[in-house]
Amino acid sequence: MSNGQARNRQLPSKFNTTTIVKLFILHFLNNKNCYGNELIDLIENSLNYIWKPSPGMIYPLLRDMEENLLIEGWWEEPDKKTKRIYRITDNGKKHYEIIKNINKPLIEESMYILKYTLKTIYE
Secondary structure (H helix, E strand, C coil), X not given: CCHHHHCCCCCCCCCCXXXXXXXXXXXXXXXXXXXXXXXXXXXXXXXXXCCCCCHHHHHHHHHXXXXXXXXXXXXXXXXXXXXXXXXXXXXHHHHHHHHHHHXXXXXXHHHHHHHHHHHHHHC
């Protein structure tokens, strides 16, 4: 049995939207401190305005990542609590490198599957 046949084939993607958004969050925070809506805008811009995560997705994910010590946040104006700024932690940087390496082949494989599905069925 070849290596490809031995794998569990869950089509078309082996990663989910949360994983992609988490990768984007850690990527952007690895470059600069950001607040939640800024992260949404950066992700939307990176995806050429085709899709963006909702606040209902981003903010619980940011809280979870903060609880897991991947990022840390603080209120720009503590009295008002209107804008929370986030930065990546050292632990977050290590985690980012790991998940970036794990997910790259999964993303590439999913792109390959989708590309050839389009070619076979729609061309």
